[in-house]
Amino acid sequence: xxxxxxxxxxxxxxxxxxxxxxxxxxxxxxxxxxxxxxxxxxxxxxxxxxxxxxxxxxxxxxxxxxxxxxxxxxxxxxxxxxxxxxxxxxxxxxxxxxxxxxxxxxxxxxxxxxxxxxxxxxx
Numbered sequence: 001x002x003x004x005x006x007x008x009x010x011x012x013x014x015x016x017x018x019x020x021x022x023x024x025x026x027x028x029x030x031x032x033x034x035x036x037x038x039x040x041x042x043x044x045x046x047x048x049x050x051x052x053x054x055x056x057x058x059x060x061x062x063x064x065x066x067x068x069x070x071x072x073x074x075x076x077x078x079x080x081x082x083x084x085x086x087x088x089x090x091x092x093x094x095x096x097x098x099x100x101x102x103x104x105x106x107x108x109x110x111x112x113x114x115x116x117x118x119x120x121x122x123x
Contacts, residue, residue: 001033002112004096009117012086013109020081022096029077030054035110036070036081036119038092038119045107051079052103056059060118084099086121093118 008020022034036048049060051070058070064083072079079096094117097110104110 002098003035003073004098004114006094006114006117010097011120011122014086014088017029017082017106018086018119019083019094020083020094020117020119022081024077024079024098025026027098027112029098030074031100032098034070034072034079034113035097035099035103035105035107036068036079037095037097037107038087038090038093039116041099042064043092046092047105047107048081048114049092050103050105055110061105080105083119086119088121088123091119092123 003025006022035050037045039045047061049070051058055072067084069082095112098112099110
């Protein structure tokens, strides 16, 4: 059974930075494309970005280009999302997700999901 556990969220002032982590267990981490999504209250899951199995390629939503950085450690079975220059509109629950195959921007196209970590940005 594949499990994903996010951590690193919290309350941050606008302009600050955060690094979210997602630890994966129960599967072969290096075989998964990993995605990050976020969900603000009353909204659908929004694609943030994704990273390929080896980590050589990353993809980002336009809203996060330049402020979001995804990386992974295939030894620690962990994927990271660093967010710079946080804005109040970044407030959301952030989820990581895993899938086999090519990356996808749709949350439901992933095979496994974490429980999410709350990020709140104060102005």
